[in-house]
Amino acid sequence: MQNKILAKESVAKLLNPDQKLRQEWIDKIVTFSHEFVDQLEAMKAYHVIDEGEIPLKLQITENGLELEQILSDLSQNMIKKGLNPASGGHLGYIPGGGLYSGAIGDFLAAITNQYAGIYYGGPGAVKIENELIRWLCGLVGFPSSSFGNLTSGGSIANLIAIVTAREAHSIKAIEIPNLCIYLSQQVHHSVHKAIRIAGLAEAQIRFVPTDSNYRIDVESTKNIIINDQKQGLRPFLLIASAGTTDTGAVDPLFLLGQLAQNFKLWYHIDAAYGGFFKLSTLDHPEFGTQSNAFRGIELADSVAIDPHKGLFLSYGLGAVLIKDVKSMYAAHYYKASYMQDIWNPEDEFSPADLSPELTKHFRGLRLWMSLHLHGINPFIAALDEKILLTRYFYEKVQQLGFTVGPYPDLSVCIYRFIPKTGNADEVNQKIVDAIVKRGDVFVSSTSIDGVYWIRIAILSFRTHLREIDLYLGQLKEVIS
Ligand SMILES: *Cc1c(COP(=O)(O)O)cnc(C)c1O
Secondary structure, rough: OOOHHHHHHHHHHHHHOOOHHHHHHHHHHHHHHHHHHHHOOOOOOOOOOOOOOOOOOOOOOOOOOOOHHHHHHHHHHHHEEOOOOOOOEEOOOOOOOOOOHHHHHHHHHHHHHHOOOOOOOOHHHHHHHHHHHHHHHHHHOOOOOOEEEEEEHHHHHHHHHHHHHHHHOOOOHHHHEEEEEEOOEEEEOHHHHHHHHHHOOOEEEEEEEEEEOEEEEHHHHHHHHHHHHOOOOEEEEEEEEEOOOOOOOOHHHHHHHHHHHHHOOOEEEOOOOOOHHOOOOOOEOOOOEEHHHHHHHHOOOOOEEOOHOOOOOOOOHHHHEEEHHHHHHHHHHHOOOHHHHOOOOOOOOOHHHHHOOOOOOOOOOHHHHHHHOOOHHHHHHHHHHHHHHHHHHHHHHHHHHOOEOOOOOEEEEEEEOOOOOHHHHHHHHHHHHHHHHHHHOEEOEEEEEOOEEEEEOOOOOOOOHHHHHHHHHHHHHHOO
């Protein structure tokens, strides 16, 4: 028996390489990552993939491959296919980040494999995540009794918020068809997914009107709520956006907050994209200060905010912040018999009690590492830079002859080219296709009220004046 065990051990031990092999691997990985980062400016933001092309070539083997072979496959077939979200030329959808300092945090989180689910198992890791959650609560002006959870992204953050709203309002299944949920056409689709997953698909979903800036019209919303009340329906949930995906519009958060209070609605703000612009030090022609656009965010019952967007971290880090922690806990905790030894201090929550997850990635360490290595100033400067670049683009693209949408609330704006003859939507589609095919920058489009608009979304920490001028130059060529 012992010999059998030892025979297995000698093979199983390959999973725990010695320092020499670890060093060899890490050297190659470091070289690879340096080359990747240093070549980013020269790399495409988008590589067209042919239909039918299969990205990965390697088969899983019994005895493993050399690291060189694996890296070469990744480099050829993963990195140079489709979108390159690490590129500063990524100006489509909502651009991603990929801070190097965050990657170091991820490396350490993976090597130490700390258990950030339950305080009893990983008090240090949980404490780090909890400190970050408190910092985020402070950022949006929530009281110290609020709390939240570090999620994989904004979608799960929205889901946790909506499930908590359902719990807080003690919604019974039989009442769901009478419930009213208020949101605009501009709300992110993950909110609709969350409503469905939360079991609320049969509620009355009211699309409230937006104004010429694509922000929710408060008066009309109020009238719709009053009308619903008169009909004997139950107004329940109001969802605003602090930075919509289409245009970056920030809804009138303060007025909507008052409305929610007057009608006792749960008030959720989806600030997944825009939330961190609250840190901006700039002025804004309409709001006075840029930060003022977020006045009223503190009135929310729950907020979703994505560090993997506005704090430039790698994909996989969102956050939900909630005032009614009791309901958040009631909706998500569970006491399992095999976890009977666990205890929690009075003043610390365990992430597992506030989210659907149990075992999870120690995702807070990347944010912790980045905030501590850089301090907050470079983040604020980068956020300010993104806003200024968007305003710069907004001016320059008009000089090229494009029609623009509203003055940017944050770092997204929409524009389209009106040709002298021909179908404008088709012409703009062709412009996007031509830009994406070149691949030096990547942009995406949207349809608002049936009209095709090209978007620019500036949020990568690697997007600077160089990339915007490059794009403007290409737009000029494409339309001439
Ligand atoms: C990106 C985004 C989401 C979804 O977040 P994920 O992190 O992609 O899950 C939700 N709302 C808004 C406004 C977004 O921009």
